[in-house]
Structure formats: C-alpha cells, structure tokens
Amino acid sequence: xxxxxxxxxxxxxxxxxxxxxxxxxxxxxxxxxxxxxxxxxxxxxxxxxxxxxxxxxxxxxxxxxxxxxxxxxxxxxxxxxxxxxxxxxxxxxxxxxxxxxxxxxxxxxxxxxxxxxxx
Amino acid sequence: xxxxxxxxxxxxxxxxxxxxxxxxxxxxxxxxxxxxxxxxxxxxxxxxxxxxxxxxxxxxxxxxxxxxxxxxxxxxxxxxxxxxxxxxxxxxxxxxxxxxxxxxxxxxxxx
Numbered sequence: 001x002x003x004x005x006x007x008x009x010x011x012x013x014x015x016x017x018x019x020x021x022x023x024x025x026x027x028x029x030x031x032x033x034x035x036x037x038x039x040x041x042x043x044x045x046x047x048x049x050x051x052x053x054x055x056x057x058x059x060x061x062x063x064x065x066x067x068x069x070x071x072x073x074x075x076x077x078x079x080x081x082x083x084x085x086x087x088x089x090x091x092x093x094x095x096x097x098x099x100x101x102x103x104x105x106x107x108x109x110x111x112x113x114x115x116x117x118x119x
Numbered sequence: 120x121x122x123x124x125x126x127x128x129x130x131x132x133x134x135x136x137x138x139x140x141x142x143x144x145x146x147x148x149x150x151x152x153x154x155x156x157x158x159x160x161x162x163x164x165x166x167x168x169x170x171x172x173x174x175x176x177x178x179x180x181x182x183x184x185x186x187x188x189x190x191x192x193x194x195x196x197x198x199x200x201x202x203x204x205x206x207x208x209x210x211x212x213x214x215x216x217x218x219x220x221x222x223x224x225x226x227x228x229x230x
Contacts (some may be wrong), residue, residue: 038160042203044220059217088160106150106169106209108218110162 002027004111006091012117019064019078021114023091026072030096033074034108035066038088050074051096086118121146121210125221132196132228140191140224142206150209150218151182153191157202165191165204196228 003026013019025031032051036044046059048066056066063082067075074091091111122145132138142151153165166173166180168189173180177196182189193200203225207218 043222044205044207044218046217049217090160090162107152107164107167108207109164110154113160113162115160 002093002109004091004093004109006089006111006114008114009112010115010117012119013081014119015083016080019076019081019085019116021076021089021091021116023074023076023111024072025093028072028093028095030071031093032096033068034092034094035074035076036090036092036110038090038113039086044090048076081118083118086116089114089116121148121208121213121219123206123208123219123221125204125206125224127224128222129225130227132226134196134198134228134230136196136228137192137194138196138226140193140204140206140226142189142191142208142221144187144189144206144208146187146210146212148184148187148208149211150207151189152207152218153180153189154205154207155200155202156205156223162205193226196226198228198230201226201228 005024034049035047038044050056050068064078090113092108094108095105124143126141151169152167155163168180168182170182170184177194179192203223205220205223207220209218
C-alpha cells in the first residue's frame, strides 16, 4: 500500500530565514504530487503540483518555490520567510498516468502536514 | 474557476444524532472527495464520489452531478466524529489537477 511522509511535523522560524519542507511517497511510481497550504484552519489552497521529475507548476504567485529532484520526493522551499507564510502545509499525491490496475486517477491522498510558524 | 460552498459552517450535535452536510459546486466535476480533518490536522479520505451513492459504516455520501451538489450523511454520531469536514472538487476545465476546497463544516459532537 502507499504511504506519504512529511517532515518536520512542526517548525518555528524567524522572519527572513530559509525554509525547506520535504514530502516523500512510498509504494507507487510516477505519482502526481501537490503542495497545499491551509490558513486559519479552513479551506486549502493549492500552491504547486508536479506530474514528473523536474516538472513543477505554480498555482499562485508567492514567496515559495517547489522542486522534485526524485520521482517520489517533493520539496517546498523559501529563501526568506515572511510572516504571511505561517500556516499548515500539506503534501498530497495521486496516481500518475500509466499506473496499472483499477485506480482513480483523480483521487488525492494527503500527508500528515507541517505546521509552520514564522515569528 | 469553480466555486464550492459547504453548509452549514458549524454544527453541534448530541452523541447518537444524525446529520447531513451539503456541498454545492458551480460547474461540472470529474472528481469530488469528502475529507475529515482530525484534531491533529490529518485529512482523512472519506469518499471519492464524483457521482452516485456510497456507504461506509455509519457514513454515506450521494453526489447528484447534474444538479451540482453532494451530501454527506453521518448516522449515530460519536464524539470521535468531531472535526472539520471538507468537500473538494475538480472540474474538467481546470488545468492541472487542482482540487478546489470548500470552507468546511466544523462538527462538534457532545457526549
């Protein structure tokens, strides 16, 4: 079965410091990967998604960037954090094209999240 | 883009009561998912239901795609059902694979 990991679970960082959040998926190949942010406990907003290594699409302009150095690894980064970057960051995956067996290609599965506080 | 509206925003129940949560969406969809966010923030997949009816224990869901709404039924509620319930959809017109989330229903089940 597939599992998704995120770390760290919580993070407190000063304004202006760099950021690196990591997400890895096990048990599947060539997944689609996503970064979402949740502010104030309601409504998630998609930040980035990736359909393959090195392929990143950005949904909203912001202070963050994403990279996918390996098939099942997705990294969210910032060079200088802002107060407004605080929030709950969730990574998600869905089956990529070419997955064998009966799967729902659109169904997304979420990781445990990283709670980021910028002070 | 597609709009998602959930109701009610807040719901307080006594243990054992039944409830219905609603999700309205503004365009045709090829993905609709219901999630439960637990107190630790984890999003638990409840249903993948772009159309039709599904049941899983005390929970069931129905999506009427032609009328652009979905309902989540919780029967014999328990305190562990507390949390935020999200509906999320994807339209075939949406680029990429973005799920658009509603603002959620905060459910509190009291003992």
